[in-house]
Amino acid sequence: MSTATAIEIAGLVKRFRREMLRRDYTTWKSLLLRPFKRRTDADYLTVLDGVDLSIEPGRTIAIIGQNGSGKSTLLKILAGIYKADQGTVTVKGRVSSLIELGAGFHPEFSGRENIYLNGTILGLSKKEIAARFDEIVAYSGLGDFIEAPVRTYSSGMYVRLGFAVAVNVDPDVLLVDEVLAVGDEAFAHKCETKLNQFKAAGKTIVLVSHDLISVKKFADEVVWLDGGKVAARGEAAQVIDIYRQGVARREDETGRAQAEARVAELAAARRWGQGEVEITGVRLLDEAGQAHAVFTSGGPMNLEMDYLMRQPVDDLVFGVALNNSAGVLCYGSNTAIDQAELGQAPPKGTVRFAVQRLDLVPGTYTVDVATHAGDGRAYDYLTQVASLSVRGGPRDEGIWRPPHTWSLTARGDKA
Amino acid sequence: MSITGHLAELARHRALLWALVGRELKGRYRGSLFGFLWTFLNPLMLLGVYALVFSVYFRIDMEHYAVFMFTGLLPWVFFSSSINEGAGAITEGGSLVTKVMFPLQVLPAVKVMANFVNYLLSLPILFAFFLADGVAFTWCIIAFVAVAAVHILFTYSLVLLLSAANVFLRDTKHVVGNLLTLWFFLTPILYPLTQIPEGFRFLVQFNPAAVITLAYHDLFFWGRWPAWGPLAGVAGLSLVLLVVAVVVFEHYKEYFAEKI
Known part of the structure; x- marks a missing residue:
């Protein structure tokens, strides 16, 4: 191990027993009934699967990743x-963790008493x-409340005190888990200042957050942890970008899987009509004919329905709606x-609704499709048969984005 | 970790231990009308109940029975409360176990010491009873220090082992709770040793709680030196138990956080 690291992690593996995750504890009864039950790999869930990471002193590292990563x-x-199942973890210096704020607070005790209690627990x-x-x-900004029992505190006050x-x-290594997300704006600002002070003082900070904006700041x-492995590591903006793409890709995959599952359930609820012309499949595709659930704002989108x-009908109308x-x-x-x-529609076919520019603002939308007669009577009407996410584009608001430009003209008195 | 390492860590964190004992004792009655007075009211009421039952209903024919019974009852309350609360010390440790780096043996130790302090605080009541009933003390009372030390050692060893076992086998706490009731009646607290048929009396020396109770009887009530032999035996047994408990506790403590 090099002497220039504050944290050194090598080949770290951590597994949890599934029984424990299910809170299915061993009891004397189960022990008596099955004393020698063998545990197989299926009984374990690998949460960290070979993580290598070394962090130099004075660096601020953010760990990002989806829930459960x-x-x-x-x-x-x-x-x-927790203890590592395999691999080694070395941390140099005094560690303080902001994983749990106010550990050991007693609700009946005053803020003053709890400061002493909590401080002692944290090693002061x-x-x-x-x-x-x-x-x-x-710093807590509690003022006179410091003499009141902690149970009378609001959750914001509780967190502030913790x-x-x-x-x-005064740690050498500070571990921060999502604490910036709690408290009001003034508190968030204080946290920010404090973290910057720590940075300036050359402390090593490891922070876990879903708030990509504060991570960037x-x-x-940034380290992207995915499925228990380091998927990417590097400069903040770059890794966040890779992470965002990864998340979008995964969302797209699950969305497509759901869309396929939906088609199989077309007969289910949210459907009406006599069924003279039945819709047997709905797909959302990109221009290349690839199925997707995530589309770019302002880009193309194709909807196909089979x-x-x-029964033969002569006035057949196909309809589409986006909500x-x-x-x-x-x-x-x-x-x-x-x-x-x-x-003239053949007895069996596919209709394509091609959108050249999907000028919707980013968000999630659902699709309704229908076949009906010229007078509006439904043959087959399906609501929320598919859903799609619209991503990208500027952060404008509303529903749609008309193609637009801005300009400015001077309006002088003597013009 | 070795036995000495385990105890040294406990000693190093004594400020934390006492802070948590304070929390335990002060927090116990905080918010109640009588507050800290309950520390004295609880044993008094317990004494009242047993005194009523055993000197009025089931008559135990003995001079100064109430004082005698109180002498043995107070240390038993220390012991049984420590076991009852201590067995769940880790599982009920909450965020101290799962969210912060913490010397975990402090948690069972807090339960033992909090109950011991409670016991010490109730001793003045015992002394008041002795005075009121005209039972005199002798110098043998200084043996209290030795007897209490053995008592704490025995209790802590047992609590340490049970608190670790309860993390993996949640029934432990309930099994222990019921066994304590049996143990209570097998220990000569409510009755003098002479009530046990002579042929069975030797069995008492195999019951550590009985040896300790008899020692308290000796030094407070009978005003004589306790039987050092059996007491040394309990001390030896406690040390063996401590070794086992520390080995088990230290071996499994790294898994406590994820199993709670």
Whole structure:
């Protein structure tokens, strides 16, 4: 191990027993009934699967990743709360973790008593706490409430007090788990200032967060943890970008899987009509004919529906509607309104609704499709048969984005 | 970790231990009307109940029976409360176990010491009873220090082992709770040793709780030196138990956080 690292992780593997995750504890009864039950690999869930990471002193590293990717487990191992199953973890210096704020607070005790209690738990001596007491109280901003029992505190006050004690431990390595997300704006600002002070003082900070904006602001480096492995590591903006793409790709995959599953359930609820012309499949495709669930705002999108004529009809109309997540109809049209010339429909076929520019603002939308008669009577009407996410584009608001430009003209008196 | 390492870590964190003992004792009655007075009211009421039952209903024919019974009952309350609360010390440790780096043996130790302090605080009541009933003390009372030390050692060893076992086998706490009731009646607390048929009396020396109770009887009530032999035996047994408990506890403690 090189001497220039504050944290050194090599080949770290962490497994949890599934029984424990299910809270299915061993009891004397189960022990008596099956004393020698063998555990197989299926009984374990591997949360961290070979993580290698070395962090130099004075760096601020952010760990990002989706829920269940092992971020918090990694942090707990660094804090010494969990034990590694394989591999080695070395942390140099005094560690303070902002994983749990206010550990050991007693609700009936005053803020003052709890500062001493919590400080002692975090490893401060009585003298050290006394020396920092005024600073802690000032920092928590609790004022006279410091003499009131902690049970009377709002959750924001509770967190503020816990944070005030924790940051006064004066650590070499600070572990932060999502604490920036709690508290009001003033508190968030204080946290920010404090983290910057730590950075300036040359402390090593490891932070776990879903808030990519604050990650970008604080971190020198970002590590993307995916499925218990380091998927990417490097400069913040770059890794965040890779991460975002990865997440979008995965969302797209699950969305497609769901769309396929949906088609099989077309007969289910949210459907009406006599069924003369049945819709047998719906697909959302890109221009290359690839199925997707995520589309780019302003880009193309194709919707295909397969139909099957159970009875011959001569006035067949195909319709499509897009609704946003609030249920607001964003766009709806059909072949009759659009006066589309499709010719005589064969008994079995596929209709394509091609959108050249999907000018919807980013969000999640659902799709309704229908076949009906010229007078509007439904043959087959399916609501929310597919859903799609619209991504990208500027951060504008509303429902749709009309193609637009801005310009400015001077309006002088003598013009 | 070695036995000495385990105990040294405990000693190093004594400030934490006492802070948590304070939390335990102060927190126990905080918010109640009588507050800390309950520390004295609880044993008094317990004494009242047993005194009523055993000197009025089931008559135990003995001079100064209430004082005698109280002498043995108070240390038993220390022991049984420590076991009852201590067995769940880790599983009920909450965020101290799962969210912060923490010397975990402090948690069972806190339960033992909090109950011991409680026991010490109730001794003045015992002394008041002795005075009121005209039973005199002798110098043998200084043996209390030795007897209490053995008692704490025995209790801590047992609590340490049970608190670790309860993490993996959640029934432990309930099994222990019931066994304690049996143990209570097998120990000569409510009755003098002479109530046990002579042929069975030797069995008492195999019951550590009985040896300790008899020692308290000796030094407080009978005003004589306790039987050092059996007491040394209990001390030896406690040391063996401590070794086992520390080995088990230290071996499994790294898995406590994820199993709670």
